[in-house]
Amino acid sequence: MYLSKYFLPNLKETPKEAEIVSHRLMLRSGMVRQQSAGIYSWLPLGLKVLRKIEGIIRDEQNRAGAVEILMPTIQSADLWRESGRYDVYGKEMLRITDRHKRDMLFGPTNEEMVTDIFRSYVRSYKDLPLNLYHIQWKFRDEVRPRFGVMRGREFLMKDAYSFDLDAEQARVAYNRMFVSYLRTFERMGVKAIPMRADTGPIGGDMSHEFLILADTGESGVFCHRDYLNLPVPSGDVDFDNADQLQEIVSTWTGPYAATDEMHDESEWQSVAKDDQLAARGIEVGHIFHFGTKYSDAMNAKVAGPDGAEHPVHMGSYGIGPSRLVGAIIEASHDENGIIWPESVAPFDLGLINLKSGDADTDAACENIYTSLTNAGLDVLYDDTDQRAGGKFARMDLIGLPNQLIVGPRGLANGEIELKNRKTGARQSLTIEAAINQLGGK
Amino acid sequence: MYLSKYFLPNLKETPKEAEIVSHRLMLRSGMVRQQSAGIYSWLPLGLKVLRKIEGIIRDEQNRAGAVEILMPTIQSADLWRESGRYDVYGKEMLRITDRHKRDMLFGPTNEEMVTDIFRSYVRSYKDLPLNLYHIQWKFRDEVRPRFGVMRGREFLMKDAYSFDLDAEQARVAYNRMFVSYLRTFERMGVKAIPMRADTGPIGGDMSHEFLILADTGESGVFCHRDYLNLPVPSGDVDFDNADQLQEIVSTWTGPYAATDEMHDESEWQSVAKDDQLAARGIEVGHIFHFGTKYSDAMNAKVAGPDGAEHPVHMGSYGIGPSRLVGAIIEASHDENGIIWPESVAPFDLGLINLKSGDADTDAACENIYTSLTNAGLDVLYDDTDQRAGGKFARMDLIGLPNQLIVGPRGLANGEIELKNRKTGARQSLTIEAAINQLGGK
Numbered sequence: 001m002y003l004s005k006y007f008l009p010n011l012k013e014t015p016k017e018a019e020i021v022s023h024r025l026m027l028r029s030g031m032v033r034q035q036s037a038g039i040y041s042w043l044p045l046g047l048k049v050l051r052k053i054e055g056i057i058r059d060e061q062n063r064a065g066a067v068e069i070l071m072p073t074i075q076s077a078d079l080w081r082e083s084g085r086y087d088v089y090g091k092e093m094l095r096i097t098d099r100h101k102r103d104m105l106f107g108p109t110n111e112e113m114v115t116d117i118f119r120s121y122v123r124s125y126k127d128l129p130l131n132l133y134h135i136q137w138k139f140r141d142e143v144r145p146r147f148g149v150m151r152g153r154e155f156l157m158k159d160a161y162s163f164d165l166d167a168e169q170a171r172v173a174y175n176r177m178f179v180s181y182l183r184t185f186e187r188m189g190v191k192a193i194p195m196r197a198d199t200g201p202i203g204g205d206m207s208h209e210f211l212i213l214a215d216t217g218e219s220g221v222f223c224h225r226d227y228l229n230l231p232v233p234s235g236d237v238d239f240d241n242a243d244q245l246q247e248i249v250s251t252w253t254g255p256y257a258a259t260d261e262m263h264d265e266s267e268w269q270s271v272a273k274d275d276q277l278a279a280r281g282i283e284v285g286h287i288f289h290f291g292t293k294y295s296d297a298m299n300a301k302v303a304g305p306d307g308a309e310h311p312v313h314m315g316s317y318g319i320g321p322s323r324l325v326g327a328i329i330e331a332s333h334d335e336n337g338i339i340w341p342e343s344v345a346p347f348d349l350g351l352i353n354l355k356s357g358d359a360d361t362d363a364a365c366e367n368i369y370t371s372l373t374n375a376g377l378d379v380l381y382d383d384t385d386q387r388a389g390g391k392f393a394r395m396d397l398i399g400l401p402n403q404l405i406v407g408p409r410g411l412a413n414g415e416i417e418l419k420n421r422k423t424g425a426r427q428s429l430t431i432e433a434a435i436n437q438l439g440g441k
Numbered sequence: 442m443y444l445s446k447y448f449l450p451n452l453k454e455t456p457k458e459a460e461i462v463s464h465r466l467m468l469r470s471g472m473v474r475q476q477s478a479g480i481y482s483w484l485p486l487g488l489k490v491l492r493k494i495e496g497i498i499r500d501e502q503n504r505a506g507a508v509e510i511l512m513p514t515i516q517s518a519d520l521w522r523e524s525g526r527y528d529v530y531g532k533e534m535l536r537i538t539d540r541h542k543r544d545m546l547f548g549p550t551n552e553e554m555v556t557d558i559f560r561s562y563v564r565s566y567k568d569l570p571l572n573l574y575h576i577q578w579k580f581r582d583e584v585r586p587r588f589g590v591m592r593g594r595e596f597l598m599k600d601a602y603s604f605d606l607d608a609e610q611a612r613v614a615y616n617r618m619f620v621s622y623l624r625t626f627e628r629m630g631v632k633a634i635p636m637r638a639d640t641g642p643i644g645g646d647m648s649h650e651f652l653i654l655a656d657t658g659e660s661g662v663f664c665h666r667d668y669l670n671l672p673v674p675s676g677d678v679d680f681d682n683a684d685q686l687q688e689i690v691s692t693w694t695g696p697y698a699a700t701d702e703m704h705d706e707s708e709w710q711s712v713a714k715d716d717q718l719a720a721r722g723i724e725v726g727h728i729f730h731f732g733t734k735y736s737d738a739m740n741a742k743v744a745g746p747d748g749a750e751h752p753v754h755m756g757s758y759g760i761g762p763s764r765l766v767g768a769i770i771e772a773s774h775d776e777n778g779i780i781w782p783e784s785v786a787p788f789d790l791g792l793i794n795l796k797s798g799d800a801d802t803d804a805a806c807e808n809i810y811t812s813l814t815n816a817g818l819d820v821l822y823d824d825t826d827q828r829a830g831g832k833f834a835r836m837d838l839i840g841l842p843n844q845l846i847v848g849p850r851g852l853a854n855g856e857i858e859l860k861n862r863k864t865g866a867r868q869s870l871t872i873e874a875a876i877n878q879l880g881g882k
Binding site: 005006007009030033035036039040041042043044047050065067068069070071072073074075076091092094096098099102104106113116117120121122130132137139141143153154 | 446447448450471474476477480481482483484485488491506508509510511512513514515516517532533535537539540543545547554557558561562563571573578580582584594595
């Protein structure tokens with residue numbers, strides 16, 4: 001992508017309303033724009049990151065056997081009256097009346113609707129296990145939305161729902177998502193730690209939150225230092241192997257880990273002082289087992305092997321892709337801007353032309369751009385006539401993993417410069433060597 | 442994908458509420474489920490088609506130089522008061538009050554919001570031309586939603602918005618999208634014909650609709666038979682070459698073409714009788730040039746080369762991906778079900794095991810499935826224990842381009858059967874030959 005043809009509106013001033021670093025950096029780098037309180041437009045750079053995060057989530061959900069659907073944003077209030085949550089949910093639910101005076105709402109979550117889909121089609125235990133997920137915009141009318149996309153009102157959520165014949169199989173379904181989440185966050189380049197959690201308004205008796213460690217995190221967390229080095233399951237986990245799944249989950253729930261809400265000081269004191277890690281974290285995923293809470297209320301039953309009808313046992317599993325964009329920045333930035341992990345970077349590489357308009361420099365950049373693009377890299381080429389200082393600052397701000405810097409002085413010696421955004425390391429090398437090194441990935 | 446692990450809830454009965462064939466087939470094949478009037482869940486098979494359609498649109502928008510963003514679904518009423526459309530829009534607009542009693546709405550279209558984004562960042566003609574598009578769910582509260590996803594209330598729309606310094610450059614922007622649309626629909630395997638259109642509530646002085654011909658179409662259309670054979674622009678169109686674009690647009694707007702709303706009987710009579718094609722069509726795209734209607738009202742100006750401020754000239758360009766799913770079915774089906782064009786088919790191929798549980802047949806199918814999947818094909822493998830008749834009927838219903846039929850009798854002769862869904866042609870061939878023929882694509 002040529003920067004001159006792109007839409008990357010960087011702000012020079014740090015916006016006053018932004019209280020936390022991810023919000024400031026997202027506004028300054030032109031990733032998002034606030035349209036109303038807690039409601040954002042995703043500008044091109046932000047949208048690319050969001051889509052990469054979505055892609056990793058989708059990939060790992062599919063790997064774990066979940067099947068993707070897409071439920072609408074607008075729901076009928078009738079479904080929520082069936083579950084009893086319509087009156088319980090409070091003012092966070094955006095209630096709507098349509099032209100025929102029917103009560104509707106903008107879905108804050110989808111337990112009711114997916115249970116309705118399930119009961120409409122599935123009749124037999126033979127069609128289980130089933131896990132349906134979707135990635136859709138939700139709305140929760142927070143009193144005081146803040147922290148940018150970290151606590152917005154309109155936000156993207158991946159929510160999966162599992163259906164099983166009994167509690168034992170539901171536990172396997174829960175473990176599948178638990179393991180899938182470990183892989184999902186690892187692939188995004190962040191360390192997420194599962195912690196015992198309160199079940200809140202979803203209900204249920206087993207729940208874990210996944211938190212990313214970040215100094216600016218919203219929650220206090222207390223965990224055993226071992227979590228920093230536990231092995232993350234590889235891509236060949238067998239998601240049909242209940243024992244293997246349980247073993248991974250046991251490993252990842254063995255050492256102490258709790259947010260301040262669930263913290264137990266006496267258990268904590270039994271962890272050796274040197275192993276105690278008290279830090280701050282950001283919740284990026286939350287999984288629940290809630291048994292027959294919704295299937296009982298909404299009459300979602302299947303025939304079992306015994307011929308009798310059984311309410312299905314359910315769980316739900318959320319990840320917030322839009323919140324993750326901010327959370328990853330909180331966990332990975334420096335004073336100059338964002339430092340994207342490679343897997344979620346909006347472009348693989350920034351190419352900086354230090355003298356746009358100079359025929360030789362332009363030609364060298366074109367050559368590099370074409371070669372790297374043909375090698376499958378997604379390159380942002382700064383072909384503008386801005387001064388070098390501004391170009392460097394912008395590339396650091398938007399945080400692409402690598403920068404290639406091309407100017408007439410280096411070219412005279414047959415060399416260009418490669419800079420690693422994270423380490424700051426720079427090396428001079430020939431164009432061919434740079435293309436081989438980057439394009440050979 | 443193994444059918445036994447998929448979620449493909451086919452209906453045996455033809456749903457009574459479905460008035461048109463695409464709606465019936467989408468319900469029967471388990472592509473969608475109605476949640477409320479005009480509001481649908483997309484089940485796995487339907488979602489795959491929707492995503493393929495989106496992918497083609499995105500690809501062609503990017504090729505034409507448009508840049509993707511994502512605006513939220515919920516908008517502030519204030520923006521619409523600025524343009525004057527808040528009161529004009531009528532009951533189709535879903536109006537919402539949030540917990541702080543602010544007037545909000547579920548966006549039916551985005552001219553106001555995108556103009557607001559533009560004016561917030563762009564100051565100079567040097568940043569033009571600019572075309573921003575997004576693919577987002579919209580809501581229009583139709584009095585009587587019907588025809589399934591063809592006229593739903595919550596629907597997916599790709600809407601692009603162009604910004605240019607003057608009318609001449611805006612014309613080029615319009616032509617870019619015109620040409621892009623020709624390519625977009627061609628790639629989906631349908632013939633779409635551009636027709637002069639009324640501008641309606643969007644406003645403006647130049648507009649074309651793109652209609653797919655289908656016997657069951659909602660609109661009468663009158664066009665010169667030449668449209669059936671006009672050359673569709675290739676992938677190497679230069680979208681920066683205004684003359685080349687204008688030539689293509691002139692070719693595609695030369696012969697007579699109009700919907701019944703815009704039909705001019707005297708012009709029509711000047712078309713030779715043998716060249717007159719009176720048919721029915723379905724609108725799948727609509728493009729508008731509306732000049733400074735919104736930029737004047739909302740004060741979206743840029744500095745020109747003359748140093749003075751000029752309101753930008755705008756256009757908007759819509760395609761309905763969710764509507765297209767239905768429209769393509771209307772244009773491509775037979776009495777047994779859907780016939781997907783390859784580019785939008787949910788899977789490339791259906792693999793039918795005629796005797797699941799038989800060790801040899803299972804092994805042959807596994808081998809074929811693995812080989813074709815490794816070759817990059819997306820295969821739906823019917824590994825269920827249903828009877829052959831039911832399996833054949835389902836594969837025909839869901840309309841995958843090819844079917845591979847594997848049974849013990851054929852295998853005894855070293856042969857399996859390949860059926861083309863569209864032509865009905867069948868051939869017997871060895872497993873190796875089948876894999877080579879299909880996987881070599």
